Amino acid sequence: MPSVVDYSKGLKNVVHAEASLFACSTDTAKEISNTIRKKGLNRVVVAACTPRTHEPLFRDTLREGGINQYFYDMANIREHCSWVHSKEKDSATLKAKDLVRMSVARSSQLEPLKEFDLPVDKRAVVVGGGLAGMTSALGLARQGFEVSLLEKKPELGGMARRVRRTLEGMDIQAHLDEMIQKIYHHPLIHVFHDTTITEVSGYVGNFVTRLMSEGRHFELHHGAVILATGADEYKPTEYLYGRDERVVTQLELEDFLDKEDKRVMDSQSLVMIQCVGSRQEGRNYCSRVCCGQAVKNALRLKELKPEMEIYILYRDMRTYGFREDFYREAASKDVKFIRWEPEHGPQVESVEEDGRGLLRIRVPDQVLGKELEIDADTLVLSAAVVPSASSKEMAKLFKVSLNPDGFLQEAHVKLRPVDFSAEGVFLCGINHYPKHVTETISQALGAAGRAASLLSHDTITASGSVCEVDEDECISCGACISACTYGAIEFYDTAKGKKAKVNPVLCKGDGLCNAKCPTSAISLKHYTDDEVFYQIDSALEASMDEPALGEVNR
Amino acid sequence: MASGHDFDPKILGFLCNWCCYAGADLAGVSRYQYAPNIRIIRLMCSGRVDPAFVIRAFFNGHDGVFIGGCWLGECHYVTEGNYDAMSMMHLTKKLLKYIGVNPNRLRLEWVSASEGIRFAEVMNSFTDELKSMGHIGESEGQDQHMLKIKLEAAGKMIPYLKLVEREKLRVRFKTEEEYDEYFNSEDVNHVFHELIADKLVMSEILLLMARGALSNGEISEALALSPSDVSKHMGNCLSEGLVRYDPAKKNYVLA
Ligand SMILES: Cc1cc2nc3c(=O)[nH]c(=O)nc-3n(C[C@H](O)[C@H](O)[C@H](O)COP(=O)(O)OP(=O)(O)OC[C@H]3O[C@@H](n4cnc5c(N)ncnc54)[C@H](O)[C@@H]3O)c2cc1C
Numbered sequence A: 001m002p003s004v005v006d007y008s009k010g011l012k013n014v015v016h017a018e019a020s021l022f023a024c025s026t027d028t029a030k031e032i033s034n035t036i037r038k039k040g041l042n043r044v045v046v047a048a049c050t051p052r053t054h055e056p057l058f059r060d061t062l063r064e065g066g067i068n069q070y071f072y073d074m075a076n077i078r079e080h081c082s083w084v085h086s087k088e089k090d091s092a093t094l095k096a097k098d099l100v101r102m103s104v105a106r107s108s109q110l111e112p113l114k115e116f117d118l119p120v121d122k123r124a125v126v127v128g129g130g131l132a133g134m135t136s137a138l139g140l141a142r143q144g145f146e147v148s149l150l151e152k153k154p155e156l157g158g159m160a161r162r163v164r165r166t167l168e169g170m171d172i173q174a175h176l177d178e179m180i181q182k183i184y185h186h187p188l189i190h191v192f193h194d195t196t197i198t199e200v201s202g203y204v205g206n207f208v209t210r211l212m213s214e215g216r217h218f219e220l221h222h223g224a225v226i227l228a229t230g231a232d233e234y235k236p237t238e239y240l241y242g243r244d245e246r247v248v249t250q251l252e253l254e255d256f257l258d259k260e261d262k263r264v265m266d267s268q269s270l271v272m273i274q275c276v277g278s279r280q281e282g283r284n285y286c287s288r289v290c291c292g293q294a295v296k297n298a299l300r301l302k303e304l305k306p307e308m309e310i311y312i313l314y315r316d317m318r319t320y321g322f323r324e325d326f327y328r329e330a331a332s333k334d335v336k337f338i339r340w341e342p343e344h345g346p347q348v349e350s351v352e353e354d355g356r357g358l359l360r361i362r363v364p365d366q367v368l369g370k371e372l373e374i375d376a377d378t379l380v381l382s383a384a385v386v387p388s389a390s391s392k393e394m395a396k397l398f399k400v401s402l403n404p405d406g407f408l409q410e411a412h413v414k415l416r417p418v419d420f421s422a423e424g425v426f427l428c429g430i431n432h433y434p435k436h437v438t439e440t441i442s443q444a445l446g447a448a449g450r451a452a453s454l455l456s457h458d459t460i461t462a463s464g465s466v467c468e469v470d471e472d473e474c475i476s477c478g479a480c481i482s483a484c485t486y487g488a489i490e491f492y493d494t495a496k497g498k499k500a501k502v503n504p505v506l507c508k509g510d511g512l513c514n515a516k517c518p519t520s521a522i523s524l525k526h527y528t529d530d531e532v533f534y535q536i537d538s539a540l541e542a543s544m545d546e547p548a549l550g551e552v553n554r
Numbered sequence B: 001m002a003s004g005h006d007f008d009p010k011i012l013g014f015l016c017n018w019c020c021y022a023g024a025d026l027a028g029v030s031r032y033q034y035a036p037n038i039r040i041i042r043l044m045c046s047g048r049v050d051p052a053f054v055i056r057a058f059f060n061g062h063d064g065v066f067i068g069g070c071w072l073g074e075c076h077y078v079t080e081g082n083y084d085a086m087s088m089m090h091l092t093k094k095l096l097k098y099i100g101v102n103p104n105r106l107r108l109e110w111v112s113a114s115e116g117i118r119f120a121e122v123m124n125s126f127t128d129e130l131k132s133m134g135h136i137g138e139s140e141g142q143d144q145h146m147l148k149i150k151l152e153a154a155g156k157m158i159p160y161l162k163l164v165e166r167e168k169l170r171v172r173f174k175t176e177e178e179y180d181e182y183f184n185s186e187d188v189n190h191v192f193h194e195l196i197a198d199k200l201v202m203s204e205i206l207l208l209m210a211r212g213a214l215s216n217g218e219i220s221e222a223l224a225l226s227p228s229d230v231s232k233h234m235g236n237c238l239s240e241g242l243v244r245y246d247p248a249k250k251n252y253v254l255a
C-alpha cells in the first residue's frame, strides 16, 4: 500500500495522496471533505472497493467538501485486485498502480454535472380493476392520493369473480362486493369502465395517458402508474376439452359448485388432472394456484357429497405454504392422489358401459407399477394461468419488459419486486406471475406503498449522467434515435436543419446512442468518449508518453 | 518480443455496471483467484462500447480487449444494449481481420452479477488464449510500425461503419447463433467489403504518405499490394483531391 500511495503522489495532477484504513468511516469522510477545502482540491479519487456500493457515499463527501459530486472516481483495487490476486503480490501492486493511474487520468476529464429536480404530479393511474388493481387503488386513496382506476370491462372484479373462496375459507365474493362499494364511494377514486388506453407519454412524475371510456375521450395527468391487468385461464385443447361437455376447468367447476349444479353433483366419480398446459415445452412455469384450487374444490365436493369418488392425477402436489395441511386433510377424506410422469401422461376416452356414458381415464400408477383405469362422470382440468394479451399491450405503452413466458417483468426479484425498471411504473397481481388471492392482495398493497412513496415527494431528482447533442456535429442520420427505445431522443427543427435532441428526463444513461453516433455528436455525460479515451490511454504506462491515436473518431 | 511462458498479455476490459462488473465484484468478495492481466473500465452498458475504444486499445499496444455484458434478455436497460454490443463486436472483428489482426483478440462474454466464478474462469481462459498468440502483431507476423498505421486507418473507418450499421445492418435476433450466422453471411461480407475495403487502403496509403512521400513501389511493398492496385487507389486519391503529383520530386505527395 505505501508504494501505491507514493506512486500516486507522482502522477500528473495529483497534489495529495494518503492512506486510510477505513476510508468509508464517518471520520475519514470528514477528513476527506476537510482536505478538499483546505487544499482546494477539485477532483477526488478513492482507491478502495467497488463504486457499485460506495460511490453514493463518497459523492456525499465531495458535496460536503463543497465541490460537485461528479468530480469523483473510484479505483476498485479491492474486489478487482487485492482480493483476486492475493498470491501474486507484485503483479497485484502493479495492477493497483495502473488502476489508480487510470482513475486519475479519467478524473482529469470529469465535468461538473447538475442533477435536476422535476415536479411530481401527485395523482396516480391504476390499470385493471381486478382484485390487484382495486386493492392498490384503495391503498393509494386511503393515503390521500387521487386515483383513476381504468377497467377494460363494464364492471370491476376480474378473475376473482370466478374464484369463490380461498382454500383457507375466505369469502372472496363478499370481500369483492365490499371493496367495490368502497371504491365507488371513495371521493378520491375515479373509475373508468370500457376503457382502452390509446396513448401514453411522459415520464416518472409526469405521465399523460389518453384513453377512450364508454365512447368518450379522456386525458389523464399523473405521476405514477400501477399495472394490474391480470392474466387468463388457459383454454385446454387436450383431454377432450371443448368436445365433451363433461370435461371442465377448475374455474368452471367452481361455478357449478357454487350453484350446486346437478351436472357435477350427480357424478359418482370425478377425476382432476393437474398441470394442464403448465410445466411443459413452451410454458415451463408452474401456475401455482391450481394445486391449491384442486384440493379446495375436492374438499368442497366431499363436504357436499361425501360418497363421491375423487381422484387427483398430479405431477407434483404443490400446495404452497400452509396449504399443505389441506392436502393432508383431503387425503384423509379419501381423495385419491395418483402421480404421473410427463412421458406417460393420462389418456382420456369417452366410452359406453351398461348404457351409462363414461369418461375412461388411463394412467400408469408409479406405486403399483401398473396402469390404472378410472371411470369418471366428470373430468376437471387444472388449466394453466397464461399471460393475457394486455401484458404485451402494457409493455409497449409503458415501455416495460416481459419475461420469456410473457408475464410482466419486475426490475429486480429481490431488490425491487413491484417496480419496473422504467421509473414511476409499478406492478401487482397475476400479470406478473400466477399467485393466490392472498398473495395478490399483499403485492397490491406493496405496489401502492411504492407508488405512494414516489407521489409523496414534491420533486424527484434526475441523474446528471445523461446524453447531450452537439448540434454542430449532428448530421441528422438518426442512428441514435432508432437505438433509444426509451424514446429519449427526437429530431427537432433548427436553423441548420433537423437535429437530434435528448430529453434528459427520459434518458437512462446507458449510452448506447453514443456508441452508435458516427460523428460523436451525441455524448453520454460522465462516460464521454474523452473520459474513456483517457482511461484507455493511461492503462499502459508505456503508451502514455507516445502520441495518442489523435484522430480516431473524434 | 517475449512469448510463451514469460509473456504477460495486456488486457483491457469494458464491463457493464449491472452484470459483468458486478460479477467481477463477486469474484472479489468470494476470493476467486485469476490471472492479473486485465485492467477494467466500468461503463453502464456493454452497448456503450464504441468500436473506437477497441481500436484505440489495440493501437496503444494492448494484446486483448474484453467486453463483458449481461446475458441476452437480462440487460438492465430497455434499449437492450447487449444485443447491439454483439453487432458491434462482429463488425469490429471484421475490421480487425481486414487489417490482419487476429479477431480473437477481441472477446465478448456474458457474465451475470451472480457468476463470480465464471468471471474468474473467463479471465483465465482469455489470458491463456492471448498467451498463445503472443504480443499483438506477433502471431500475425506484423511489423509494429505498419500495425499502428493499419490500426489508425481502421479507426478512420468507424464513422462509415456506424452509418452502414444504421442503414443496412441494424438487426435484432434472439440468439447468439443467429448473430454469428448473419454477420458471417455472404450478404454482410459483401456489404462490408464494398464499404470498407477501398476506403481502408486509401486511408493506409495516406497515412504512409504522411510519414514522408513514397513512391508507388514503396507503397505496394509496404501494404503488400500489386502495383496496379496501388495506381488504382492513387488515382482515386488524386480525383478526390487527397494527393497531388509533385513534379520536382517526381512523386505523389499529400495535397
Ligand atoms: C385459472 C385460475 C384459477 C385460480 N384459482 C385460484 C384459487 O383457487 N385460489 C386463489 O387464491 N387464487 C386463485 N387464482 C388467482 C386469483 O384469481 C388472483 O390472484 C387474483 O384474482 C388476481 O387479480 P388481478 O387483479 O391480478 O387479475 P384479474 O383478476 O385478472 O384482473 C385484471 C383486470 O384487469 C382488466 N384489464 C385487463 N387488461 C386491461 C386493459 N388493457 N385495460 C384496462 N383493464 C384491463 C381485466 O378486465 C380485469 O378486470 C386463480 C387464477 C386463475 C387464472
Ligand code: SF4
Pocket: A466, A467, A483, A484, A485, A486, A487, A488, A489, A502, A506, A507, A508, A509, A510, A511, A512, A513, A514, A524, B079
Ligand atoms: S443513453 Fe440510452 S436512454 Fe439516454 S439517450 Fe442514449 S440510448 Fe437513450
Ligand code: SF4
Pocket: A469, A473, A474, A475, A476, A477, A478, A479, A480, A481, A499, A500, A516, A517, A518, A519, A520, A521, A522
Ligand atoms: S447519431 Fe449522432 S449524428 Fe446521427 S442523429 Fe444522432 S446525434 Fe445526430
